[in-house]
Each structure stands twice: as structure tokens, then as C-alpha cells.
Amino acid sequence: MNVEIIAVGSELLLGQIANTNAKYISSQLSELGINVYYHTVVGDNSARLVEAIQIAEQRADLIIFSGGLGPTKDDLTKETIAKHLNRELVMDDMALQAIEQFFNKQNRVMTDNNRKQALVLEGSDVLTNHHGMAPGMLLKEGKQLYMLLPGPPKELEPMFQFEAKPKLAALLHDGGVITSHVLRFYGIGEAELEVRIQHILDVQTNPTVAPLASDGEVTLRITAKADNEQQAYVLIEDKKREILDIVGDYHYGDNDDSLASKLVEMLFENKLTIAAAESLTAGLFQSELAEISGVSSVLVGGVVTYSEQAKTMQLGISAQLINRYSVVSSECASEMALKVREKFGTDIGVGLTGVAGPGSHYDQPAGTVWIGLAIGNNPPVTHRLQLSGARNTNRLRAVKFTCSYLMRELAKLGYKK
Amino acid sequence: MNVEIIAVGSELLLGQIANTNAKYISSQLSELGINVYYHTVVGDNSARLVEAIQIAEQRADLIIFSGGLGPTKDDLTKETIAKHLNRELVMDDMALQAIEQFFNKQNRVMTDNNRKQALVLEGSDVLTNHHGMAPGMLLKEGKQLYMLLPGPPKELEPMFQFEAKPKLAALLHDGGVITSHVLRFYGIGEAELEVRIQHILDVQTNPTVAPLASDGEVTLRITAKADNEQQAYVLIEDKKREILDIVGDYHYGDNDDSLASKLVEMLFENKLTIAAAESLTAGLFQSELAEISGVSSVLVGGVVTYSEQAKTMQLGISAQLINRYSVVSSECASEMALKVREKFGTDIGVGLTGVAGPGSHYDQPAGTVWIGLAIGNNPPVTHRLQLSGARNTNRLRAVKFTCSYLMRELAKLGYKK
Incomplete structure (x- = not known):
């Protein structure tokens, strides 16, 4: 047909x-x-x-x-x-x-x-x-x-x-199948990924392997033709193993997975509750988690502290800290994470602060983002991102990075993947 | 050609x-x-x-x-x-x-x-x-x-x-131009809009008028052919006036406008600050407002109260109210709006609560949403939506409706559009 x-x-x-x-x-x-x-x-x-x-x-x-x-x-x-x-x-x-x-x-x-x-x-x-x-x-x-x-x-x-x-x-009578499987990578550019698996891309016939980049992620689509699903599955699994042996460190999920859905899975698995304090992302991190059905067992809630005043009044971040380090700082992100965790009584607190753009702000260029994570009673950790996209690309990429960063830190602490 | x-x-x-x-x-x-x-x-x-x-x-x-x-x-x-x-x-x-x-x-x-x-x-x-x-x-x-x-x-x-x-x-020798202008409508279905302007659609030649529905909105694209930009502009303006005479009540913006961008414009214009308490939308309303550059002068922040406990602990909504009416109720939405307004010291408080789906919850079918608005010292108003989409469609539509609802209520109270 x-x-x-x-x-x-x-x-x-x-x-x-x-x-x-x-x-x-x-x-x-x-x-x-x-x-x-x-x-x-x-x-x-x-x-x-x-x-x-x-x-x-x-x-x-x-x-x-x-x-x-x-x-x-x-x-x-x-x-x-x-x-x-x-x-x-x-x-x-x-x-x-x-x-x-x-x-x-x-x-x-x-x-x-x-x-x-x-x-x-x-x-x-x-x-x-x-x-x-x-x-x-x-x-x-x-x-x-x-x-x-x-x-x-x-x-x-x-x-x-x-x-x-x-x-x-x-x-259909002939029963031949074409099956595709998508591998999702984060933290590696398309060009670098391609260079690292060049020898696989060069000789591909069946399965074929097609790279595609979008929104800060890279995917590889493996497509196999075979007489039946079982044979196609074997072809895909072999190719998948071959690829992941080389770039498996950056592989975070498959097919319809997203960074947010994988994070929520990990929270489910480890029975960890989460709250977030968001500034530049203004609720987008929490909203992305809430796309996953059943998330209410792990997502308690959080605050959007868009104004400086909201950060002090609602979260109790001291004016001294803000005066000394500014709201776009490791110190502020860390404090936001700690305070929101305490306030909502959750296992994990996330703090997101930065400059979405287009203009610079607080003497920091557009695209500067600080992410703070407070996990259990461990000392909080922070990470600085320097993004170069438009306002809403930066906001979305900050959220994706946060999902990936939190999964990595949880794994370091021994939580199940 | x-x-x-x-x-x-x-x-x-x-x-x-x-x-x-x-x-x-x-x-x-x-x-x-x-x-x-x-x-x-x-x-x-x-x-x-x-x-x-x-x-x-x-x-x-x-x-x-x-x-x-x-x-x-x-x-x-x-x-x-x-x-x-x-x-x-x-x-x-x-x-x-x-x-x-x-x-x-x-x-x-x-x-x-x-x-x-x-x-x-x-x-x-x-x-x-x-x-x-x-x-x-x-x-x-x-x-x-x-x-x-x-x-x-x-x-x-x-x-x-x-x-x-x-x-x-x-x-090209004729040097003609085609110019398009998009009118955006909310609160009217595609079919009803078309019935109301049927006589215009029936005789259209130049400009043409094409309806399109997407994500709970309807647009009309007016496309004019003319010898130059100036003539095309006149053709489009005439047609626009003719259409808005009939369905102008539902017209909220043009071209790249969104309901969120129009709401933010109205808040700018009237120097009104806003805070939101979100449950099913989990930050999406605030995040949509934050897509607009410069929003920090009106968006102070808000809370995501995804769990019932967050509603009582973070917003101070009484357990009696929740027991009596449940969290998916006019009473709860109204109280969320009042409390978040008070807590953040803003002019406007918005409360969003409901059942995103896929399953029903609190004895309410998926797609039930209550929106509460507290504007200045006016008595709060609420509205019930019954949506029928998938989980994330419902969440997005609840946010769009909230933008439109708030603009309407502000206009009723005499604020400038």
C-alpha cells in the first residue's frame, strides 16, 4: 500500500x-x-x-x-x-x-x-x-x-x-514494518554529537540514524526496516547500545520523554516532594512539572517572586543579602532554594533568578541565570548559566537546565535514577 | 505569476x-x-x-x-x-x-x-x-x-x-502588493463568528477574509491586493471597520497580540499591580504574563498552591472553607484571589483552581475551573469554566480565559482599555 x-x-x-x-x-x-x-x-x-x-x-x-x-x-x-x-x-x-x-x-x-x-x-x-x-x-x-x-x-x-x-x-497484508526510536540528549551540541558518532552516521543503512537539534536538546532518530516488530526491535537495540557506548553520558530519555517528565519520574521513584521559588521564569518551572499527570504527589507548590520586594517579603530573603550580592547571584539563588524548601516543608527547594532579557539588569547581561538547589539537609548548591537567546528562549532553557541539573545532583547524592 | x-x-x-x-x-x-x-x-x-x-x-x-x-x-x-x-x-x-x-x-x-x-x-x-x-x-x-x-x-x-x-x-511587472492584517477574537466560536459576518464572507473578493480557529481563539485574516501599500491599507481598514461593527465585542487585538500581552498593556496603562495564586495552572498564568518584556513593573509575583496543604499553609485559606466547599469552588477561588492580593500588597489578586484532568477530582469532572478576581477593594467576582480538552489544553485555556475575564472586569470598573 x-x-x-x-x-x-x-x-x-x-x-x-x-x-x-x-x-x-x-x-x-x-x-x-x-x-x-x-x-x-x-x-x-x-x-x-x-x-x-x-x-x-x-x-x-x-x-x-x-x-x-x-x-x-x-x-x-x-x-x-x-x-x-x-x-x-x-x-x-x-x-x-x-x-x-x-x-x-x-x-x-x-x-x-x-x-x-x-x-x-x-x-x-x-x-x-x-x-x-x-x-x-x-x-x-x-x-x-x-x-x-x-x-x-x-x-x-x-x-x-x-x-x-x-x-x-x-x-495491511505484507506485514513489513518500519520502526523508529528516538534517543534524547541534553548538554551536548548537535555538531559535537555528530563528530563523536561520525563513523556510525557514515555507514548507516539499516537502521538509519538521523540527528536533529531543537530548543537546546539534540535527538537521534534510529529507524529500522524489518519483516516484523521483533526484528526491528533487535536492530534498534543494537544500534542504540553502539551509540550510548560513546555518548551515553548525555542521554536522558527516549521518544516522548522530556526533561521535566524524567525529573518527575525520579521524584516519584524516590518519594521526594519539591517546591520552587521562581523569579525570571515566573512559574514556568512549576508549570512544566505540572504538565505531567499525577504530579500533585510530589509538587507541593511554590512562589513566584518577580519583584525584589516579593523576594524579601514573601520569602524572607534579607535586604542585606540582596544589597551585598544583588538578586542575580549565587547567594540569592541559594537562599531562595533554602527558604522555599523551609516554607513549604518539602524535601527539595529550587531557586531560579536571573535576567531574561532583552535588556541587561542589575549590571548583569541578559541571559545570566543563577539556579540554587537545596536537597534535604545537604548544603545548597548553585550553578550559573550564561544564555544567549531571546527572552522566552532563555526562560525555557533555564527551566530545562534546572531539570537536568537537579537530576544530576540527586544522582550524586545516591538517589535512584 | x-x-x-x-x-x-x-x-x-x-x-x-x-x-x-x-x-x-x-x-x-x-x-x-x-x-x-x-x-x-x-x-x-x-x-x-x-x-x-x-x-x-x-x-x-x-x-x-x-x-x-x-x-x-x-x-x-x-x-x-x-x-x-x-x-x-x-x-x-x-x-x-x-x-x-x-x-x-x-x-x-x-x-x-x-x-x-x-x-x-x-x-x-x-x-x-x-x-x-x-x-x-x-x-x-x-x-x-x-x-x-x-x-x-x-x-x-x-x-x-x-x-x-x-x-x-x-x-514582476505589475508591482502589486498583497498585505495581510489579522484580527483576533476571543469568546466566540468560529462557526458563530462566521454566521454573524456571513454577508461579508459571501461577497469577498478584495480584500479576502479568512477565518481560522486555534487554541480557543478565532482569527480573521484580511488580505488585500493593491497597487501599493497605501491603497492596501485603505482597503484593509475599511473591511476591518465593517467587521468590527458587527463582532467588535469579541475583538481583543491584532496581528501578534496575545490575550496576555493585551492584559499586561492594560495593567501598564492603569498602573495596576497584580499577584496570582495558582493551583491547576501551577504558575502558567504568571509565566504567560512574564513573556512580555517590562512586566516587572506590574507583576509582583504570586504563589503556586498545588497541594491542599499549600492552600491553607501558604495562603491561609481556612480548612473549614475547604471542607465545606472543596478546593474546586467559587468560594475557594474567591478566597485565593483575596488572600494573594493581601499577601503581596497588589491592586489585583487572581485565584485559579480546578481539575486539569485527565481524571476527575474532588467530585468534579476534568476541565472544571473556578477563577476568582479581587480588584482593589471591590467585592471579588468568580467565574466557572467547563473545558473539555486534554490536561494541558485545559490549563492553557484557563489562563487565556483569565486574561480575557480580568480585562472585561477592569473595563466594567471604568479602567482604561
Whole structure:
């Protein structure tokens, strides 16, 4: 089976958004061992969409459409396909009910054009939308398969994964698979990582190894082709071991892990509670931890001490200390960590202070960050970061570094990884 | 002139990266008033690339290729085009010199495959690569234009902007411009907004008006074609006024504005200080405000009271109140707002409590959020939200709603917008 993905939406052709749906669907299909030969993007224009469909029918067994299923007039994907295939659009009662419930729940009145979202192509297999209103569809016309998915990634991704992917897996007969595994690294640059594993990158065939850098992290994607999952797993494990023998020190997690999720796992494992006092990050560290479900057993809370006055009044950091060392100092970060730990009665206290930018502040250049950690009754430790990004990149990188730094310090003290 | 963008690279079809080059080029072209009708992605496969070129020649005046100009064997874009157009590849001395210099500078020995990067299509206009090795090309065959650009965004973007764009502008004779303006709405669904301005959407030609929904907001992009910027501005202003006469109540900002940035502007304008007590959002509200540079003059700080104990110990919310009403209640949100305002000595106190999900908690379904606002000495007000998204969508939407809610309540009390 080979696939073409057609994304429908003028916003893509105007350059307002990137076609991340094609990326997502492609990566999911590659896990199933299904080849994608083309991506096409076409605007909200029925005539041009029909032309794109006719071309795709010549070169793909399955055409996957994303977008154009919404309530508005420029949403015309299913109407165009209905006309092209000479099929009726029929009301799907389940979908209509879901839409009505959606409006009731939000205490909003359903306008009539929303009913249009519950129309599906006659004879199609309806894919339920658990995160929005427009249902998806899978239909067969002769040997040709068509799949229609909604445009918003928050709707498309779960629908593809839980509704569409199992149906496609069932349709496949050859059973070949492509499996990917992502290794995540922190604390090493992309160029240096590449140099260190150059000999592996140079001879790669199966599995392939692809480096990618983003937001201060580097990932290596190992992709193996094999007859079955088991064989692919063995290929990936061998390559993984070979890579980690060289750069394992910087490896912190795999696939969907994040530095924050690994930190929370380590806190769970060691039953350690945490509180944070944040200045430049203003709550971002705590908010990143709170992305992980169940975090309430370890995250007690903390304070945002954005102003100098909040640092003295809320945390009880002495004016003398601030006058002597300034708020952007090792001493202040250390004191913030100690005080917040004491105040919230937790095992760990974290202090974050610095200059996010764009301007310099307290005689310190933008990007200067001090992180303090108070772990149990151990003497607090601090670390200075000098970042060079824009304001919000610096804030995010300070949070990532803090997660990594705390994990490292916990490991040093003998806590389980 | 109309354009098709063909991105060449198997990594795109495997879903390893998104086609951000097409997004970038499209947004640049729309500024020049050039229409993009299709994006195509094809793998590192000469036969399929030729087919894609033949299709594009039928429907585009200019075909822009990205990727496949590098030194390795799977880089085959210019070789394929050379064969397709029956043109020779010739060594470009300037490009070769630049590549040699690049290696000298890095103290690395130039391997022979790197010479291949200096080969260009005979008769083409060479586009210098200031950020990498492979030069770009612009060439004409009869009436058909072809442009070849390197794949890495760090090379492609400056090459397009400084080398290609001026050449394209010169090729265009009409000198027209396309200018876009984005109106941002909150508190109204996409479908309802569209119903209310249906008569405008129905007759749109120039300017065009395109609705887009994302993350609980709706935007309308007004795009005008005109002979010059001044005329485009007038067209957009007229259309903007026409739209805001109908749905102006929901309009909160334009272009790059966010709800948080508008709230911070309003706090600046009225010299109001703010503190927040956050439970389910765990610092996200404060962190979103802190994205805006200069916020320290209004954001004093706040507390994250993730655990129940933190709510009583850190904010002094009485155990009786929590026992009687639970932490997910109007009473608790109101008390959090009052207490944090008092504690931090600010003009405004914000309290956020609720159930982020995925599970229900305190007998409340996931997505239940209570927001409390204490403004000056006015009696506190609260609002209940019932969200239906995933955990982190709910947390973000609660923050957005809080920004909008606070702006509305401030306006009611007579503060300047």
C-alpha cells in the first residue's frame, strides 16, 4: 500500500502555518511500514482540489485528506469528494449528538452551520472525533481508499492514532514494518554529537540514524526496516547500545520523554516532594512539572517572586543579602532554594533568578541565570548559566537546565535514577 | 505569476521534519503578491521527482525546489532537472572558491564529493549561499521559470530573502502588493463568528477574509491586493471597520497580540499591580504574563498552591472553607484571589483552581475551573469554566480565559482599555 497525503487549506499556501499534519501522519504510517510517496497541499478551492485528487488517484492506493471538514463555507473537502465520487452526504446521528452535547456543555447556542459538520460520505466508516466536532471518514471506491481527517492537530492526532491507525493496520497484508526510536540528549551540541558518532552516521543503512537539534536538546532518530516488530526491535537495540557506548553520558530519555517528565519520574521513584521559588521564569518551572499527570504527589507548590520586594517579603530573603550580592547571584539563588524548601516543608527547594532579557539588569547581561538547589539537609548548591537567546528562549532553557541539573545532583547524592 | 513549491527529501515523507521551507517561501511570496497554488513533497527519487515536475509545469509559471543540492548521493535535484531539461551541469568558479574557503576556515580537508555542490545548471542565474555551501539557481526555459534552493532553513531563508526575492520582484511587472492584517477574537466560536459576518464572507473578493480557529481563539485574516501599500491599507481598514461593527465585542487585538500581552498593556496603562495564586495552572498564568518584556513593573509575583496543604499553609485559606466547599469552588477561588492580593500588597489578586484532568477530582469532572478576581477593594467576582480538552489544553485555556475575564472586569470598573 502506498499513500499520498493531501492537506487542504489556503492558510498553508499563504504560509501562515506549516503542514505539521503531514509530518505527523507520515511518521505514524512509517511505523506501520506504509510508504508515503507524495504530500500535496491545495487551497480551499474545489476545482483545484479535484485536480489534486485525480493526480493522487493515479499514484496512491490510499489518499489521506487533512482539513476542510469544519462548519464554514471554505470547508469543502467532503463536499468536493462527494461530488467527485458521486456519493451523497448523509447525517450521522452519533456525530450530531456529539456536536449538540459539545454546545450544551459549554452553555453555547449551536448555530445551524454546525450541523453540516455531522454530514458524512454515504457508505463510509465514521472515525469518531473525541477532541472536536467534525468526524473523520474512511471509504473505499473500487480499489481506491480515501481517508478524511479534521485539520486541527489536536483533533487529527488522537483520531489518527486511536481510530484510523488500527483500521489501516488491519488492512495491511505484507506485514513489513518500519520502526523508529528516538534517543534524547541534553548538554551536548548537535555538531559535537555528530563528530563523536561520525563513523556510525557514515555507514548507516539499516537502521538509519538521523540527528536533529531543537530548543537546546539534540535527538537521534534510529529507524529500522524489518519483516516484523521483533526484528526491528533487535536492530534498534543494537544500534542504540553502539551509540550510548560513546555518548551515553548525555542521554536522558527516549521518544516522548522530556526533561521535566524524567525529573518527575525520579521524584516519584524516590518519594521526594519539591517546591520552587521562581523569579525570571515566573512559574514556568512549576508549570512544566505540572504538565505531567499525577504530579500533585510530589509538587507541593511554590512562589513566584518577580519583584525584589516579593523576594524579601514573601520569602524572607534579607535586604542585606540582596544589597551585598544583588538578586542575580549565587547567594540569592541559594537562599531562595533554602527558604522555599523551609516554607513549604518539602524535601527539595529550587531557586531560579536571573535576567531574561532583552535588556541587561542589575549590571548583569541578559541571559545570566543563577539556579540554587537545596536537597534535604545537604548544603545548597548553585550553578550559573550564561544564555544567549531571546527572552522566552532563555526562560525555557533555564527551566530545562534546572531539570537536568537537579537530576544530576540527586544522582550524586545516591538517589535512584 | 503563480507558483508551485516542490520540496525534495525522504525525511519529509518519513515524518521526521515538517515542510517549514514551504511555509517560509509561501509567506514571502504572498508579500510580493504572488499566488502559491500547490505545495508538493517528493522523496529522494529521480523518477518520482520528474513526474512531479511534469505535473507542476502544467499548473505553475514558477516552480521552486527546496532541498537535494548537497554533496551526498541522495541529493539529486539539480541532476534530475538537468536531465529533464537537457541542460549541462557546469562548475561555478565562485561557488567552488567559497566551498574551498569554507573548509579552510574550519581547518577541515575538503572531500571530493563537496566539489559536486559547486556544479550549476548551464545558463542559470546563480544565487549565492552565504550560510552554507550549495548555491541556488534561477533559470528560464521558454516561459517556464525554475528556482532551486538548498534544504537547510538556515541557508534557504537568507538566500530567498536577499538573493531570490529581489530577482522575483524585478520579474514582476505589475508591482502589486498583497498585505495581510489579522484580527483576533476571543469568546466566540468560529462557526458563530462566521454566521454573524456571513454577508461579508459571501461577497469577498478584495480584500479576502479568512477565518481560522486555534487554541480557543478565532482569527480573521484580511488580505488585500493593491497597487501599493497605501491603497492596501485603505482597503484593509475599511473591511476591518465593517467587521468590527458587527463582532467588535469579541475583538481583543491584532496581528501578534496575545490575550496576555493585551492584559499586561492594560495593567501598564492603569498602573495596576497584580499577584496570582495558582493551583491547576501551577504558575502558567504568571509565566504567560512574564513573556512580555517590562512586566516587572506590574507583576509582583504570586504563589503556586498545588497541594491542599499549600492552600491553607501558604495562603491561609481556612480548612473549614475547604471542607465545606472543596478546593474546586467559587468560594475557594474567591478566597485565593483575596488572600494573594493581601499577601503581596497588589491592586489585583487572581485565584485559579480546578481539575486539569485527565481524571476527575474532588467530585468534579476534568476541565472544571473556578477563577476568582479581587480588584482593589471591590467585592471579588468568580467565574466557572467547563473545558473539555486534554490536561494541558485545559490549563492553557484557563489562563487565556483569565486574561480575557480580568480585562472585561477592569473595563466594567471604568479602567482604561
